[in-house]
Amino acid sequence: MTTHKRNKTKTQGAKNKSAVPAVTPTRTTPSKRKKPVPHPRRPRAQGRHRQPATFDPLPESDAFLVKEDLRQEVVKYRRQLEIIRQASLRMTTELSLDQILNGLVVTAKEFFNADAVSCMHWDDSKSKLIIKAGIGFKTDYTHKRVIPAQRLKPIIDSGYDHFYLENIQLTAKEDVQLIHAEQLVSELTIFLRYGQEMLGAINIYSRGRIRHFTQEEMENAHFFAQQAAIAVRNANLYKEMKEEAQIAKTLLQVAEEVGALNSLDDVTTRLMIILHRSLKVKIGMIFLWNQGKKLYLPSKAVGLPPHRSPLFQTLILRQEDVNFTEEELSLREVICAQKEPGRFPIEKIANVLLERDLYFVPLVTKGKLLGAIAVAGYQGKQDFNHKDEVFLRGIAAEAAIAIDDASLFEALEGAFWDIIKSLAAAIEVKDSYTHSHSESVINYATAIAQELKLVDTEIDLLNKACLLHDLGKIGIDDSILQKVAPLTFYERKNIERHPVIGSQILQSVGSLADVAIIVRHHHEKYDGSGYPDRLAGENIPRLARILAVADSFDAMTSDRPYRKALNLEQAVEELKTCSGRQFDPELVEIFLRVLQRKKVKWGLALPPAT
Numbered sequence: 001m002t003t004h005k006r007n008k009t010k011t012q013g014a015k016n017k018s019a020v021p022a023v024t025p026t027r028t029t030p031s032k033r034k035k036p037v038p039h040p041r042r043p044r045a046q047g048r049h050r051q052p053a054t055f056d057p058l059p060e061s062d063a064f065l066v067k068e069d070l071r072q073e074v075v076k077y078r079r080q081l082e083i084i085r086q087a088s089l090r091m092t093t094e095l096s097l098d099q100i101l102n103g104l105v106v107t108a109k110e111f112f113n114a115d116a117v118s119c120m121h122w123d124d125s126k127s128k129l130i131i132k133a134g135i136g137f138k139t140d141y142t143h144k145r146v147i148p149a150q151r152l153k154p155i156i157d158s159g160y161d162h163f164y165l166e167n168i169q170l171t172a173k174e175d176v177q178l179i180h181a182e183q184l185v186s187e188l189t190i191f192l193r194y195g196q197e198m199l200g201a202i203n204i205y206s207r208g209r210i211r212h213f214t215q216e217e218m219e220n221a222h223f224f225a226q227q228a229a230i231a232v233r234n235a236n237l238y239k240e241m242k243e244e245a246q247i248a249k250t251l252l253q254v255a256e257e258v259g260a261l262n263s264l265d266d267v268t269t270r271l272m273i274i275l276h277r278s279l280k281v282k283i284g285m286i287f288l289w290n291q292g293k294k295l296y297l298p299s300k301a302v303g304l305p306p307h308r309s310p311l312f313q314t315l316i317l318r319q320e321d322v323n324f325t326e327e328e329l330s331l332r333e334v335i336c337a338q339k340e341p342g343r344f345p346i347e348k349i350a351n352v353l354l355e356r357d358l359y360f361v362p363l364v365t366k367g368k369l370l371g372a373i374a375v376a377g378y379q380g381k382q383d384f385n386h387k388d389e390v391f392l393r394g395i396a397a398e399a400a401i402a403i404d405d406a407s408l409f410e411a412l413e414g415a416f417w418d419i420i421k422s423l424a425a426a427i428e429v430k431d432s433y434t435h436s437h438s439e440s441v442i443n444y445a446t447a448i449a450q451e452l453k454l455v456d457t458e459i460d461l462l463n464k465a466c467l468l469h470d471l472g473k474i475g476i477d478d479s480i481l482q483k484v485a486p487l488t489f490y491e492r493k494n495i496e497r498h499p500v501i502g503s504q505i506l507q508s509v510g511s512l513a514d515v516a517i518i519v520r521h522h523h524e525k526y527d528g529s530g531y532p533d534r535l536a537g538e539n540i541p542r543l544a545r546i547l548a549v550a551d552s553f554d555a556m557t558s559d560r561p562y563r564k565a566l567n568l569e570q571a572v573e574e575l576k577t578c579s580g581r582q583f584d585p586e587l588v589e590i591f592l593r594v595l596q597r598k599k600v601k602w603g604l605a606l607p608p609a610t
């Protein structure tokens, strides 16, 4: 039959009771009193700094130690107090929880002369006591044994500070494996509490024999547990502070990282990387709110297997699918979808993600809903804890600001871009001879760039430069642009101003600064005789050199006010003649190679007879 002897005498605690047996020191008689000699092992304190008190074994010659058993008792208590004192000293100067708990088991084993001791730490997010340190066991049980809150609740509610199990081999079914493997017989568990707050427990085991504890041992043990509880609480607070500082630091980095980005695409991509890196979630997603359609549209996802990524774009969520309350929006609350069944389309999302532990947080700034972040799957974690929630809310706040800024920036950039494209179109209308010129230049330049295997961003930059290279002609008088007769020196100098005028207009749009450089140098010549800066060779930006070849070839093969277009053979000869003088010879060679392949497609030659 199972016997479960719980010590129902609620310990009054060392706070109210002295855990130390009263010891009254005796003195020698006045007649025999000699000048006091400082104790050799306890030098007098000097100045304002006193050495901490120590508990030395009593000299056997003291008059009150007439009985050996009493002397043994006192020696034992003093030893226990010294153990506690040393442990307290260590605990009050240590802030690492692991160090404290590891020190605690060593001290408790020595204090109780125990066979094995484990120390459990209360995990608030999981409502469980979990072994974090142990000594004297044959197997390492760290992180393996847990006592769930449900089992502890009656004990905690009853206000017990400890419980004692005389023969645990007959009682604790949950730990049968541990108990039998370790041949444990008695268990004394003392809870570590701070007020009503549960912080942990110390489990003291005897192996192969029933162990009883004296009243004095219990009182000292509770004093010891109180010291340990304070140390554990300090360590918990220190850990929380460190975590909060880490979160604040990370969020600052997030703000700096995403705040420097102007493109919405770049912002959402960066946010996904940060989520994956910092929150250690398996899957992260951003949905952007479309106010007109009242839909959350999928924007970016991270962590999805490649074959599932296309499915993410089908995850269009309706307003009623997510539907944050006003309070949730204003507080940017993290919502666990599983805890609110029927509110989120979990099945629909789970079919894509293959994950069900889904959390949503709204993206709100200046009272405006911008979308939502959703995360799912916690790498190596069972629960989404408070720290994760605080971090996700912080990310959502920074993300909302960055997304709002990027959206506004893109809208402004878009407006500028539209204006500039209108200007470019106006140039073509103004200079009727250059109609469709930009389109042809784009085709030629892109072909050279592809042959050079330039990256997409460079090709995109080149295309913009091709479209806008003659933008500066907006500042040139129509009579010069459309003049049929040869230009005078003054008129030629005037028209040569157009690269500078064009680049100055483009520099006013931040994102077009790189385009402005290419536009400025598209009339430089390889031998340094061009304008406006007379750059030569590779000092001329490569994209400007490409544009020069494409622009000039199109000019050669187009009618101009002052001459008719050259035919293909003549234009090719002209390119070869000017190679190394006006044009980069390597680029001419590449272009002529591409021209052979694409001249029919470009409408420059009849198709070969079949």
Ligand SMILES: [Fe+2]
Binding pocket: 469, 470, 498, 522, 523
């Ligand atoms: Fe030009």
